[in-house]
Amino acid sequence: MMSNILGSKKLYRAPEEGRLKGVCAGLAHYFDVPVRLIRVMAVLSLFFGLFLFTLAAYITLVWVLDEAPASHFDEEQQKSPRQLLDQLAYQLGSGEQQLRQVERYVTSDTFSVQSRFGKL
Template identity: 55%
Template sequence: MNGKKLYRIPARGKVKGVCAGIADYLDIPVRLVRAIVVLSMIFGLFMVTLVAYFILAFVLDEMPQSVEQGERAPTAHMLLDRLEAELRGGETNLRDIERYVTSETFSVRSRFRQL
């Protein structure tokens, strides 16, 4: 989803930060995720929810400071845009070289060098 990775965020969490991490990953409010967890525990999925929460608490990595401060990994679209700009620059340089090699100036200079 949007090139994001699922982390747990203990700084914004209550127990281990699993709900905060899920909320950040899905771009929804943390309170909504917590409400869903509590309601699932009340309506008969207590053990399943509890086991899933603790498995996620131990499996998920903590969110690194660089990601938390807004430095996101570049998306595929961003990488393709960067690559396209770089290729355009290379193509422009190649056209300039081709224009010089096929010009009269190049042929005259190369003949003078041969003398």
């Protein structure tokens, strides 16, 4: 489960991390995704029929969003790819253990007896 609920965060621009005005960097921090992903999505939307919408949204966000305070993103520690892979491996391992427990229960005699009594 996510530790930060989207409603408890505030959306900022991050000009010190951004290429143009920091809108993509701010969105990336807000949604906890890589900045490169947001930038690629923005560029692709420019080329695939959303040019005016993307441009208008970007300009609007430049004017509407406040700049992030200097120490705002310092507290967010960026995880290395290795840390992300370790976290994913842990989550997959725990999911596999839960699946094995469910499989063990469903294939057990207790489950078959209870389901037969339920059908009566």
